Amino acid sequence: MPKDHGIGASSKRREDERFLTGVGNYTDDINLRGQAYVHFLRSDVAHGKINKVDTSAAEAMPGVVRIFTGADFDGVGGLPCGWQVTDKHGQPMQEPAHPVLAQGKVRHVGDPIAAVVAETAAKARDAAEAIEYDIDELPAVIDMKKAVQPDAPKVHDDLESNLCYDWGFVEENKPAVDEAFEKAAHVTTLELVNNRLIANPMEPRVAVGDYARATDESTLYTTSQNPHVIRLLMGAFVLGIPEHKLRVVAPDVGGGFGTKIFHYAEEAFCTFAARALARPVKWTASRSEAFMSDAHGRDHVTKIELALDADNNFTALRTDTYANMGAYLSTFAPSVPTWLHGTLMAGNYKTPLIYVNVKAVFTNTVPVDAYRGAGRPEATFQLERVIDKAAIELGVDPIELRRKNFITEFPYETPVAVAYDTGDYHATMDKLEEIADLSGFEARRKESAARGRLRGLGVNTYIEACGIAPSNLVGQLGARAGLYESATVRVNATGSISVMTGSHSHGQGHETAFPQVVADMLGIDESMIDIVHGDTARVPMGMGTYGSRSLAVGGSAMVRATEKVINKAKKIAAHLMEASEADIELKDGQFTVAGTDKSVAWGDVTLAAYVPHNYPLEDIEPGLEETAFYDPSNFTYPSGAYACEVEVDPETGKVTIERFAAADDFGNIINPMIVDGQVHGGIGQGIGQALLEGCAYDENGQLITGSYMDYAMPRADDVPFYQVDHSCQTPCTHNPLGVKGCGEAGAIGSPPAVVNAVVNALRSGGHDLTHIDMPLSPSRVWQAMNA
Amino acid sequence: MPEVTMTVNGKPASGEVEGRTLLVQFLREDLNLTGTHVGCDTSQCGACVVHVDGQAVKACTMLAAEADGAEVTTIEGMAAPDGTLDRVQEAFKEHHGLQCGFCTPGMVMSAAALLRDTPKPTEAEVREYLEGNICRCTGYHNIVKAIMAASGQEVSALAAE
CATH class of the missing domain: 3.30.365.10 (Aldehyde oxidase/xanthine dehydrogenase, molybdopterin binding domain)
Incomplete structure (x- = not known):
């Protein structure tokens, strides 16, 4: 019998009552007496020198309270970065200033130039249109590999180049890794893109600043995943307000997925302006603003090589990644392609030698930072794709190739500096084969073929390091905070x-x-x-x-x-x-x-x-x-095995997800219903990345996908019902609940399953290809079939 | 500024609005009915769906002035006066059809309209009908399941968990 209360019970959610009856309290539902409204004038060019911002005509518009520009923030701190990465030469990353409002230059479409505070939101918007400004547009750098060329325009004139850091991990292992490749019986190489995404929680960001003159206390209501982090960063580094005079409230928040971790300019602005004006100041992002001001995710370009011996044992792995930072360093951006990515490159496999190189690059795009999974989806995707390609090249079963190389003894020290405490990768793969009915696949493939469709099966595993994290460890790795x-x-x-x-x-x-x-x-x-x-x-x-x-x-x-x-x-x-x-x-x-x-x-x-x-x-x-x-003594290491079955229409290239199964090991479970829901949501986002979503800039840095008209969010008819299971449980050995965490698994594990399945489908139709970059839109799939 | 008068959740409501004021702004800002949400500015996310004269309408695509004289129902008007949840609300709770809750009001209002027109929808009909409602949390699994359950259909076998 399932439990009906306590640990292990699917207790119904008590928060549902208020959300279902419309009485939740989201930040935009907060209205303070006497509040004024902000509208940000944002750059419409990707890179430019600000010659003039003339607000005089706009100041005279009805209802305008005050207009702020970058000059108002002279002497105010910039937005800080919370993680310092050290490069492969032992030098700190290049760290540019990030003013609250642009000073001297604009560096991406959406960079705020001025902020109008007015009596109503409409009047603030009207007045922003009346601001006269003159910006000399400069050549923009968008492509990462071009951005690091010596003659590339510089995003930050005071930095040596657009290279934030060149990181080698583990640098001392490189000669041994290179030697293993020279001795390998087989080497599989794959170049791929992990597409740039926009997190898109359904609630756009909102900030309401308030100031009490009587006590000199500031309050910020904000759409944040971590109000104390915002208080620390904004108080100590931006506005110079001590903690006891600064309160940050994050009430009901309508989804985060990483993009509401970071400290944003609008939060600092509303807090600053509320003090300057001694009245509450409110900003509510439009979705269009969210697209050009929320931190984006992913955006890696990678070459990965896998070395195998004559018995198909993995002997070495080598990767070379360009990671986009965007125009400024968002709060935790430097950690994502390094410590949340390089440390996961062993995956579920006992590859003895690994070397990861990451070049983080500034471009004239919105800053890029953590999005659900943050570095771990990028690691999983490249690893699970190169293994599938190796299986094709070697003519072996991709599941058997994985099983042959699974780590089976725990604790396991990887060559990339982490120690997995527990896991049972054969067990989750066994469970997957059962719940996904893999033995019935060939019959389903025949049935699809009878309808003129190509059916494909994709399987992969994943591991993630979460439960972030031991403070003493992340401190050594460059975190400027405890965790x-x-x-x-x-x-x-x-x-x-x-x-x-x-x-x-x-x-x-x-x-x-x-x-x-x-x-x-x-x-x-x-x-x-x-x-x-x-x-x-x-x-x-x-x-x-x-x-x-x-x-x-x-x-x-x-x-x-x-x-x-x-x-x-x-x-x-x-x-x-x-x-x-x-x-x-x-x-x-x-x-x-x-x-x-x-x-x-x-x-x-x-x-x-x-x-x-x-x-x-x-x-x-x-x-x-x-x-x-x-403070935990280690990360936790959830793992699992995922399977996706697709049908491809050979006439149009349209991919349909027919079946999706996930067998996860999250250790102990508190509420199975909630865990199911977390996995469902992660898979939905992973399918979105694999088939639909892709943030696009043109060569001038214009954001092509700037609204839901252009950015393809997964809809209900893009996805199937998912088969999920978390009965394989190897409890975490170092926390009192034996839990591992389930929030990101679905988004980490699902993209490679989808792409593996599409490649498998197309190969079954005689198309000799091994990779297509995400998103696998009908046009991309059709072009790959007809190349 | 023109005055608008309408019936909202069975009660008379009126106010002076600018001509450009959207119905959703009138509901949220003038009537303080903040259950109806705004998730986009291109009329695609569906977080603002309400019923206007019995039809599901995105309240961001309609001016407040256009709703003059209309009967409007918002998420706040779905439960019975004694607090008993509507069958769609109840099913969303029972089947964990919501996480962050932001898209939920629009989902519930769309689902209620669907079930009025199509009392026993198939899975495909539910998924197609929700084309105009975006959820980022649930992967839609439990939303579709909840709506089918609300229609009185057996859902336990739809996808084992």
Whole structure:
């Protein structure tokens, strides 16, 4: 029987009630008395020198409060980068300034030039159109390989070049890797593009700045995955406001997928302007603005080589990647193609020698940073594609080639600096073969052929490093932050509980799943526990939600704080029952003295903590509230095997996803319903990347895909029902819940399955090809068939 | 500025609006019915779907003035006065058809309109009908499942999990 409460139960989501009845509280639903509205005038050229910005005519427009330009931010800090990568020569990356409003130059379409504050949003927009500005358009650099040529125009005149860093990993291994390639029995080489994507959470970004003159306190309401990170970055590096005078609130947030991690100019602007004007200032992005100002994702160009011996054992792997940073360094951008990508290149395989080279490049495009999976999808895609190509070249079964090279003993130290604690890759592949009914594929292929369709099967595995991350490790790797998480468990006198967590829920269902854990530990009803998140004034310092870390890191902090609560509650119970603390047991919300029939209820103990008439005041303080900070000792390593079946219409090149199956190992599971949903969503985004989505710039840096008219978001009729399974569970060995995280797996594991399937389909139709770059649009597939 | 008067969720509502004011702006900003969301500016995401005189309409494609005299139902008007959820709302909760909740009001309003016109839609009919509603969280799996369940169809065998 499935559990009906606590850990392992598919408890229905309590947040659904407000979302389904229209009473959620998203940032754009917040309106403060006396608020003014901002409209940003944004650059319509990719690269240019600002000669003049004349706001005088616009200032005279009705309802205009004030217009700000880059000059208003002289002496104000720029937007900081939170991660410093060291290049292969031991030198720090090139790190350009990133002003809140453009100063001197504009560097991408969408770069903000001026900000109009007016009484209404419409008046702000009208006035922005009246700003007279003169920009000399300069040649733009868009293509990464051209950008690093010596004669390329420079995005930042004060930097030596457009090369942010040239990173080698592990640099000392390179000679041994090169030697292994010379000795290889077979080498498979693949050049590919990991297409640039736009995260597109359905809620556009919003910022509302507020300022209280009486207390000199600033408040920012913002669409963020990590309000404390925004408070730290904006307060310390941009505006110089100490933490105790700055509150950041991220209320209901309508999806994040990475792009709401970062600190953005609009947040700093609204906070700054609210102080300058002493009134609330609100900005709501249009979707078009989101396309040209939200950090983009992916955008790698890679050459990968796989060396095999005569028995088809992988002997070495070598990659050469260009990674687009865009025009400025977004908050965590440098870490994505390096530490979130290079460290994953071993995948599920015991390849002994690996060398990864990444050149990060500035271009006149929107900054690029983490998007669901962040570096790990890029690693998985190239690895799983080159393995499929090797199987084709060697004439072997692609699943057998993978199985032959699977890591089977744990813990396993990879040659790329991480140690997998647990996993069972054969088990997830076995489960996949079962749930995807791979043995029935040939019959389905015949049936498709009878209808004139080419059917293909694509299979791959993935591994990810998540539960980000041990602070001492990421500090060595260049992170300018710690990556612990916090929790306060506040038990009230009547026994109800508020759990303050530093992680943030923007669709993941923390309000439901987290109480399941605490309820399980205390043996009380889930409904007695509420989760508080997203407000720096109510929650201890936490690092937020990304990298599938909320349960593995934030949940662990919650467990530690609850353990402290239990320890103290047992002391109180022992006093109440005049027993030894060592004899106290807690079960189903009752404290008992072992071996006796004495008991006191949870509520008796919590009441005694706050009404301490009969209480061991000489030993312990009144009250029952505990805080814990948890810093993990390792990443967690979810893994799995995915299968996709497609049909290709040979007349049009249109690809249809017929079946999709995912067998994941997430370790222990708290709420299976929510986990299913996370995987579904990740697969949906992965299919979007594989078939539909691609952010395009023209050679002048104009954003071609600037709205939903041009950027193909997956719709309901682009995807099938998915078959998902997470019954293979090798619990994480180093966190108290044994959990690994499930938020990004679907987006990491699915793109190679789709592309492998399409290549397989086309080869079955006699087309001798081994790769097509994503997105596999009908025109690309048709052209590949007819090349 | 012209005055508009309409019935929203069974109650009279009126206000002065600029000619360019969209219905969705009137609902959100003048009537404080913030359940209807704005997710794009090209009338494609469907987060703003409401019912106008019984038809599902993207409230960003209609001026407030055009809705003068109309009967409008928003997500706030879907549950019964005692709080009992509508069958579509209930099915979305039961089948985890929402995550971040931002597209949800539009999804629920579209689904309700579909089921009124097509009481027992096939999976393909549901997917095709949702062409104008974008969700980024769910991969649509549980949305389609919830809508079919709301229509009274058995969904447990649609895709085992």
